[in-house]
Amino acid sequence: DADVTQTPRNRITKTGKRIMLECSQTKGHDRMYWYRQDPGLGLRLIYYSFDVKDINKGEISDGYSVSRQAQAKFSLSLESAIPNQTALYFCATRDPPGTGSSYEQYFGPGTRLTVT
């Protein structure tokens, strides 16, 4: 089973609709992240969370909100979707520093969102 899962994998929605993307992880990591990927722009950070009570905005948080329901779950919501939010969305998790790991981020498979 995958360490980081995302649902749905693909979603088409209309402008103005509310949509939630979900992420679950079995790595036991405290740190979780949401990114969006657009052609030619690489990955940009939307929100990140270091634990259930610690949630922070990334570089492009406008139009998005998040919820950390548990250590293993981190959801991203688009309250009123707009076409320029069409993108590939990734969830990631990471060990905190000093744990002796390679400190890499583990990524989910992505959710392809299209807003019409």
Added chain:
Amino acid sequence: SQELEQSPQSLIVQEGKNLTINCTSSKTLYGLYWYKQKYGEGLIFLMMLQKGGEEKSHEKITAKLDEKKQQSSLHITASQPSHAGIYLCGADSPQYNTDKLIFGTGTRLQVFP
């Protein structure tokens, strides 16, 4: 803010050829990560480099971090179609005093038979 620039943006090579992808930072790199992404899929971790002059290899892929810790290169020897995808470099962003990664814009690699 720290930025990562990757070059080239895209690369098309014949199977068996060697190639190099570069990642340049405007600031000192405290941790440099290389990921591979198959088209439309998630990111797969390749390697992490931390020390100036460090070099790591995995199968036919070698990554290096220069002594000044501002540039990294990813070298693929005898490329194969399985190497095709998007290669992304990522770096820790110490100005935030957190462990967020920032990413380059990616290099799209195609390998034809």
